Amino acid sequence: RKLFFSSLLRIGSFISFFWSFVLRCAPSLNYEIMIHFVLLVSRQGKVRLTKWYSPYTQKERSKVIRELSGVILNRGPKLCNFVEWRGYKVVYKRYASLYFCMCIDQEDNELEVLEIIHHYVEILDRYFGSVCELDLIFNFHKAYYILDELLIAGELQESSKKTVARIISAQDQMVEAAKEEAGSISNIIAQATK
Amino acid sequence: MDNMFQRSLEDLIKGFRLQLLGESSFISRALEEIRREIKATDLSTKSTALHKLSYLAAIHGVDMSWAAFHAVEVVSSSRFHHKRIGYQAITQSFHDQTSVLLLITNQLRKDLNSVNEYEVSLGLECLSRIGTHDLARDLSPEVFTLLGSSKSFVRKKATGVVLRVFDKYPDAVKVCFKRLVENLETSDPQILSAVVGVFCELASKDPSSCLPLAPEFFKILIESRNNWVLIKVLKIFAKLASVEPRLGKKVAEPICEHMKRTVAKSLVFECVRTVVSSLSDHEAAVKLAVAKIGEFLVEDDPNLKYLGLHALSIAAPKHLWAVLENKEAVVKALSDEDPNVKLEALHLLMAMDSYELCAKSDPLFCNEIIISVLSVCSRNAYEIIVDFNWYVSLLGEMTRIPNCQRGEEIEHQLIDIGMRVGDARPQLVRVSWALLIDPAMLGNLFLHPILSAASWVSGEYVEFAKNPYELVEALVQPRTDLLPPYIRAIYIHSVFKVLVFCLGSYFSAQESSSGSSSTVAFTYESILNLVNVIEIGVWPLSGAYDVEVQERAKNVLGFIGMAKQDIAKKVNLQDNEAEACRVTAFMEDVFSEELGPISANAQEKVFVPDGLELEENLGDLEEICGKFLKPVESDSVPCADKISFSVSNLRIRDQQEASSSSTSLPPKASSSLLAEHRKRHGMYYLTSEKNDPDSNGTPNDYPPANDLASEILLDPLDPKRKAKHRKSRPVVVKLDEGDESRIITSQAKTKQESVTDDESLSRAIQSALLVNKKGKEREAKGIQI
Numbered sequence: 001r002k003l004f005f006s007s008l009l010r011i012g013s014f015i016s017f018f019w020s021f022v023l024r025c026a027p028s029l030n031y032e033i034m035i036h037f038v039l040l041v042s043r044q045g046k047v048r049l050t051k052w053y054s055p056y057t058q059k060e061r062s063k064v065i066r067e068l069s070g071v072i073l074n075r076g077p078k079l080c081n082f083v084e085w086r087g088y089k090v091v092y093k094r095y096a097s098l099y100f101c102m103c104i105d106q107e108d109n110e111l112e113v114l115e116i117i118h119h120y121v122e123i124l125d126r127y128f129g130s131v132c133e134l135d136l137i138f139n140f141h142k143a144y145y146i147l148d149e150l151l152i153a154g155e156l157q158e159s160s161k162k163t164v165a166r167i168i169s170a171q172d173q174m175v176e177a178a179k180e181e182a183g184s185i186s187n188i189i190a191q192a193t194k
Numbered sequence: 195m196d197n198m199f200q201r202s203l204e205d206l207i208k209g210f211r212l213q214l215l216g217e218s219s220f221i222s223r224a225l226e227e228i229r230r231e232i233k234a235t236d237l238s239t240k241s242t243a244l245h246k247l248s249y250l251a252a253i254h255g256v257d258m259s260w261a262a263f264h265a266v267e268v269v270s271s272s273r274f275h276h277k278r279i280g281y282q283a284i285t286q287s288f289h290d291q292t293s294v295l296l297l298i299t300n301q302l303r304k305d306l307n308s309v310n311e312y313e314v315s316l317g318l319e320c321l322s323r324i325g326t327h328d329l330a331r332d333l334s335p336e337v338f339t340l341l342g343s344s345k346s347f348v349r350k351k352a353t354g355v356v357l358r359v360f361d362k363y364p365d366a367v368k369v370c371f372k373r374l375v376e377n378l379e380t381s382d383p384q385i386l387s388a389v390v391g392v393f394c395e396l397a398s399k400d401p402s403s404c405l406p407l408a409p410e411f412f413k414i415l416i417e418s419r420n421n422w423v424l425i426k427v428l429k430i431f432a433k434l435a436s437v438e439p440r441l442g443k444k445v446a447e448p449i450c451e452h453m454k455r456t457v458a459k460s461l462v463f464e465c466v467r468t469v470v471s472s473l474s475d476h477e478a479a480v481k482l483a484v485a486k487i488g489e490f491l492v493e494d495d496p497n498l499k500y501l502g503l504h505a506l507s508i509a510a511p512k513h514l515w516a517v518l519e520n521k522e523a524v525v526k527a528l529s530d531e532d533p534n535v536k537l538e539a540l541h542l543l544m545a546m547d548s549y550e551l552c553a554k555s556d557p558l559f560c561n562e563i564i565i566s567v568l569s570v571c572s573r574n575a576y577e578i579i580v581d582f583n584w585y586v587s588l589l590g591e592m593t594r595i596p597n598c599q600r601g602e603e604i605e606h607q608l609i610d611i612g613m614r615v616g617d618a619r620p621q622l623v624r625v626s627w628a629l630l631i632d633p634a635m636l637g638n639l640f641l642h643p644i645l646s647a648a649s650w651v652s653g654e655y656v657e658f659a660k661n662p663y664e665l666v667e668a669l670v671q672p673r674t675d676l677l678p679p680y681i682r683a684i685y686i687h688s689v690f691k692v693l694v695f696c697l698g699s700y701f702s703a704q705e706s707s708s709g710s711s712s713t714v715a716f717t718y719e720s721i722l723n724l725v726n727v728i729e730i731g732v733w734p735l736s737g738a739y740d741v742e743v744q745e746r747a748k749n750v751l752g753f754i755g756m757a758k759q760d761i762a763k764k765v766n767l768q769d770n771e772a773e774a775c776r777v778t779a780f781m782e783d784v785f786s787e788e789l790g791p792i793s794a795n796a797q798e799k800v801f802v803p804d805g806l807e808l809e810e811n812l813g814d815l816e817e818i819c820g821k822f823l824k825p826v827e828s829d830s831v832p833c834a835d836k837i838s839f840s841v842s843n844l845r846i847r848d849q850q851e852a853s854s855s856s857t858s859l860p861p862k863a864s865s866s867l868l869a870e871h872r873k874r875h876g877m878y879y880l881t882s883e884k885n886d887p888d889s890n891g892t893p894n895d896y897p898p899a900n901d902l903a904s905e906i907l908l909d910p911l912d913p914k915r916k917a918k919h920r921k922s923r924p925v926v927v928k929l930d931e932g933d934e935s936r937i938i939t940s941q942a943k944t945k946q947e948s949v950t951d952d953e954s955l956s957r958a959i960q961s962a963l964l965v966n967k968k969g970k971e972r973e974a975k976g977i978q979i
Contacts, residue, residue: 032395047253053323055289062255079532080496109467110501111460112425138207140249144282152354153322155391158384159422167347171312175275182238182273191236 033154034108035116036088038147039101040136041069048098048136049143053154072099082110093117097133116156123150123164145171200231200239206246221254232264241268241276248283258287262294269301274312277305281316285323295324299332306336314340315351322355330363334370341373346382353377353388357395378410383420390414390426397433404430405438415448424452425464435472442472446479453482462486463501470509484509484516491523496532503527503535507542517542528566540570564592564600572607575614575928582618582924586611590625593635593644601640605647612651613791617924619651620658626651627659630668636676646681653688654789656695663724666692670731679740686735686746689728691785693750696724697757698782701775722761729754753777793929 033053040049047065056064071083072092083090085103091113092101100117104110121131123146128135136143149164151157158164181187201209206224213220224246231243244264251258261283269280288295298320305317318340321333337359340352356374359366377389393411397404411434415427428449435442446469453465469476469483487509490502503524509516517524527539543563571579579585589604598604612622626648635641652665659665669689674682700716716724728750735747760774793799802808 032398050252052286057289058251058255058257058259065255076531078496080500080534082497082500082534084534107429109425109460109464111463111497112422114497115460137211138204140207140253141203141245141279141282145278148319152319152351153358155354155388156422157350157354157388159387159420160384163384167312171274171278174312175278178273178275 032105032107034104035113035151035154036103036105037064038151039065039068039099039103040143041065041073041099041101042133043073043097043099045069045073048133049140049147051144051147051151053151068101068103072101081114091117095121098136116150119156119159119161120147120150123161126161126165127168142168200242201227201246202242203245203249206249217254221250221256224250225256232261237268237271237273237276240264241271241279244268244283245279248279248286252286258283259292262288262292263297266294266297266301269298274310277313277316281320285320288324290326295326296328299329302329302333303336306333306340311345311348314348318348318351318355322358325355325358325362327362330359330361330366334359334363334366337366338369338373341370341377346385349377350382350384350388353385353392357392375407375410378407378414383418383423386414386418387420387423387426390423390430394426394429397430401433401437405434408434408438408441412444412448415445421456421458421461424461428464428468432468432472439475442476446473446476449473450479450482453486459498463490463505466505467508470505470513474509474512480509480513480516484513484519487516488520488523491520491527496530496535499527499530500532500535500538503538503542507538510542525562525566528563528570536570540567543567560595560597561599564595564598565603567592568600568603568607572610575926576611580923582611582615583621586618586621586625590629593629593641599640601643605643608644608647608651610791612655613789614927615924619655622651623655623658624660627665627668631664631671633671633673636673642677642681645677646684649681649685649688653684653691654785656688656692659692662692662696663720663727666724666728666731670728679738679743682735682738682740683742683746686732686743686750689732690746690750690753693725693728693753694778694781694785696721697774697778700761701778718761725754725758725761753781790927791929 036052036054037056038049038051038053039047041047047069050061050065052061068085068090071085072090075083077094081091081093083092087106088103089106089108089110090101090103091110092099093114094100100121102113102117104113124131124136124143127142127146128139146164146168149158149167158167209224210217210220228243228247228250231239232247234240234243244261247256247258247261250256265280265283265287267280268276269284271277271280284298302317302321305313306321308314308317318337321329321337325333337352337355340348341356343349343352353374356366356370359370374389374392377385378393380386380389390411393404393407411427411430414423415431418424418427431441431445431449435445449465449469453462453469456462466483466486469479473479483505487502487505490498490505493499493502506517506520506524524539524542527535528543530536530539571585576582576585586608589608592598592600592604608622608626611618629635629645629648630652635645649669652659652669656662656665666689669685669692674685677685696716700721703716732747732750735743736751738744738747756777757774
């Protein structure tokens with residue numbers, strides 16, 4: 001049996017394998033995204049961050065935020081962290097005054113997503129040093145950049161906190177260096193006299 | 195120079211927090227500013243403006259699609275800072291219809307080919323979000339190159355993006371697949387996780403094509419220690435095992451190992467889910483999975499309870515023993531404070547074949563489940579029910595459970611739903627017909643209340659019946675002799691309503707002489723047949739001992755007598771003058787008035803008209819009527835005195851009796867009169883005790899229900915049903931006040947008490963299950979209604 005399998009892995013058979021796969025594929029396969037959107041909302045219902053991995057128009061986004069905030073902010077403290085909503089599941093967790101919500105499909109693993117949320121919070125904590133809501137209010141773009149290193153196409157891409165921190169700081173350094181250069185007097189003069 | 199004086203994003207946010215003018219005016223002022231700034235040629239100014247705009251769009255829902263072209267401009271900057279802002283704006287706001295979408299193709303290509311890995315990552319991230327068919331097609335060569343990049347950071351991202359590219363441009367599969375498979379052998383856990391994620395998706399769409407890669411996945415399953423990777427691999431095997439059963443055998447062993455060894459609950463849950471959904475034939479694995487579910491169910495963490503119940507409901511159809519093993523935990527969950535846990539427990543119970551469950555466990559447990567389900571579902575005017583058709587079928591199913599003793603509650607809910615939920619009426623009529631036609635039901639004493647509700651519902655909403663003829667046959671079948679007279683009376687009245695409806699549609703069909711609007715078309719023969727069947731069925735009752743039955747039977751027969759003549763004279767039906775027509779139309783009018791739920795406070799709202807005396811003693815009556823009214827002998831009054839009609843005498847006697855009796859009724863005039871009346875005419879009163887000596891036969895003296903059980907369809911709750919939440923819930927009529935919850939109340943219950951009653955109910959359930967002895971004692975005392 002092992003021989004049979006390994007022979008299948010010969011390059012030659014790949015070709016027929018590819019083609020069979022391609023031929024069976026419909027024009028648009030609509031692959032499922034695990035996380036459809038991420039929403040951070042404060043206790044008072046103020047939005048702190050929104051990231052959409054599925055297509056939602058601007059109007060739909062406002063509607064979703066309103067509805068979901070209503071559902072989640074009304075939940076008591078000791079209840080479970082999963083809510084059924086419009087045929088999807090929303091996993092949420094409250095950290096201090098912020099609710100972190102991620103919307104997933106019925107087949108996905110809720111505990112896994114809960115861990116992803118916790119992962120994100122820990123990275124934020126490490127980056128900002130004891131992160132609080134105010135940090136996210138004023139550095140909302142940084143929260144986005146961090147989230148972009150954590151999730152891509154609605155899936156987890158980096159499970160190591162150290163790596164994410166390293167990448168973000170490298171990018172920060174790039175930006176800093178560029179700013180210094182642009183802010184130097186010679187550059188300003190050059191710009192003004194263009 | 196401009197951007198030295200430009201407000202940065204931070205300034206904007208600060209200003210927002212300090213503003214006194216009001217949010218919308220602040221936002222519109224900021225927007226004006228942004229519109230000006232964004233047109234500047236200087237890229238720094240432009241990008242700052244764009245940055246502020248992205249903030250407003252993301253947090254405050256402002257539309258930013260008008261700035262699409264500016265975003266494209268900003269992205270073309272060489273500075274990383276600008277690029278990042280530009281790409282973020284693009285990812286956030288571009289969609290398939292954005293007109294400038296094609297303009298970024300070249301920029302994306304440049305960035306994807308950049309040596310700076312962060313620029314590459316920006317490009318990939320953007321492609322993953324907004325990729326269209328054209329973009330995917332044009333950029334798939336770049337993605338292919340990146341899949342083989344030396345930098346693992348880049349490879350990881352490229353793998354993450356690949357699915358989107360495949361989705362929009364399937365031909366890319368040819369090009370990229372080999373690289374993907376090569377990446378399966380990588381040692382980098384992040385890349386591996388991404389690749390396995392891709393295959394997870396591919397496996398769900400087309401499992402058989404991923405089957406040849408099974409050995410690779412198997413290796414990962416055994417060797418990997420990374421939980422994220424393992425969860426994805428488990429999902430793949432769940433899909434593959436359903437296509438190739440032999441895989442299941444191989445995989446069961448390692449999965450059990452993981453279940454035993456790991457501490458991560460997410461992994462345990464995924465293992466359990468894989469086992470019960472795809473490997474349900476492997477005994478050892480299933481046993482271990484159920485044991486783990488048991489552990490979840492007894493944890494304090496509501497998340498684990500919820501997931502345990504969810505896994506159990508997947509396992510339940512094939513492994514009923516799993517539910518029975520955990521039945522205490524399940525019933526406890528029914529009264530959990532978290533509504534999600536409660537609902538999940540409910541779904542679990544309803545997904546199972548309740549017949550089998552109750553056959554295998556004792557009747558007390560059955561009834562406890564039934565009553566919990568009924569009370570949870572009916573709380574707050576059926577708040578949690580979305581699909582009433584399902585719920586009504588469920589009520590019908592409950593009726594068929596052997597040893598069901600909750601007749602009154604089911605009766606009440608059937609009628610209540612009929613009155614409140616218009617959309618559920620067709621299903622109600624269907625379910626009622628199935629119950630009525632079954633002769634076995636008639637012999638079961640406990641089910642009589644349900645039958646009375648079923649017949650009332652069928653009569654009241656007969657317009658939804660598919661075949662009124664069969665309905666009538668069910669209502670007049672000879673075996674209805676087994677019913678007590680008050681229910682018989684309801685049956686006859688329902689027959690009358692059906693008759694009126696049929697005659698009405700027959701006559702209106704005759705008059706219009708084209709197709710009538712009603713769904714049931716009657717020919718001359720069929721209406722005559724119907725009338726004859728009713729006549730034959732009801733005729734014996736016209737001599738019944740019970741006056742109510744007798745009177746109603748005679749009403750129906752009289753009506754038939756009049757209608758028959760007019761039916762026979764077909765010719766005269768063209769004109770409206772036939773008497774039967776007019777009477778039928780009149781009766782239809784009477785019956786067409788919709789009955790709704792009545793508030794408990796309704797009686798209080800009726801103003802007492804002036805001049806009406808309710809409290810005063812009717813002592814004067816004796817002077818007027820004393821010589822005309824003969825005293826009635828009654829055995830139940832202990833005194834040998836002649837019973838006079840004087841109210842005052844009655845009052846004193848009743849007070850004496852009331853104080854010595856066990857009930858705590860206050861000695862008001864009205865209730866003592868009631869007690870007296872009841873003693874005299876006891877047989878006409880509804881029985882309140884289950885162990886009424888007047889009842890027909892012994893409780894267990896009925897044949898088992900026949901195959902007509904299949905008429906009542908009970909769809910188990912499958913995943914597709916949950917997706918149907920999007921279908922709108924039918925309208926449920928609720929009263930503003932006076933809506934009472936009826937479950938388990940003894941006579942003088944107030945609203946406050948009904949809340950604590952729920953808790954005592956759940957405590958009662960728990961104690962009943964945990965100590966079987968106590969349960970037997972309660973049964974002996976008689977279960978309190």
